[in-house]
Amino acid sequence: MPQLEVDAARLTYDDEGPRDSEGVPLVFVHGWTADRHRWDHQLAHFSKTRRVVRLDLRGHGESSGAGVRTIDALAEDVLALLGHLEIERFVIVGHSMGGMIAQTIALAHPERVERMVLVNSIGKMAYSRGRALLMAASTLVPFKLFVATNIQRAFAPGYPREEIREYIRASADTPRDVVMTLYGAMRAFDVLDKVGDITTPTLMVHGYHDIQLPLSQMLRMAKAYPDAVVRVVDAGHELPVEKPAELTTALDRFLTDRA
Secondary structure (H helix, E strand, C coil), X not given: CCEEEECCEEEEEEEECCCCCCCCCEEEECCCCCCHHHHHHHHHHHCCCCCEEEECCCCCXXXXXXXXXXXXXXXXXXXXXXXXXXXCCEEEEEECHHHHHHHHHHHHCCCCEEEEEEECCCCECCCCHHHHHHHHXXXXXXXXXXXXXXXXXXXXCCCCHHHHHHHHHHHHCXXXXXXXXXXXXXXXXXXXXXXXXXXXXXXXXXXXXXXXXXXXXXXXXXXXXXXXXXXXXXXXXXHHHHCHHHHHHHHHHHHHHCC
């Protein structure tokens, strides 16, 4: 698998599909404690007809590196990879924290982002007082329990428990420093007052049962976007693995309608 060294990190990525396709490349960015394999279904589908890039963010999956404290820094990693691959213009698809990275890039480099897709993502973390106390308390428990609690909550009711356990085990392999610092980075993320400047055509796909980043928060953000399409799916926060085919169909339609 190809890797790129960037600022004391080694980023693992996939770059597949035809280079001479009519559409610009698709760039997929995963979320907190996840990895590039969240996008397996989309890679298999879209790489038949267009160039597809996905990566493990630093400290996640098969990428090394730690010490990243902000969403902006992760966005710089993504841009460094795209520079290395000589990709100037692209469609970016981000799940959860990956959607925060996508919005950061769209705000900083609107001329490079042809379209954007936000999957279970928002422009600002907002908690009720009770939920804020619960989340603050969760950081005081043992690390593996902290991770397990957050991943368990990410899936809609009824999702197979054994599969959830596998995702918990994989997430717990993410270095503690990476998990906790990026947890703080997500809580500090706030571009809600800036998203009105994002004129990039945007698709927002959200799980109805998402309690990590509730649907109501996404809808609040969507109202501020000048050009946004919203799709709600019967899933939780982990929509890419809960309903991969539905997500692929939504992406396909969005790209086709905007062609």
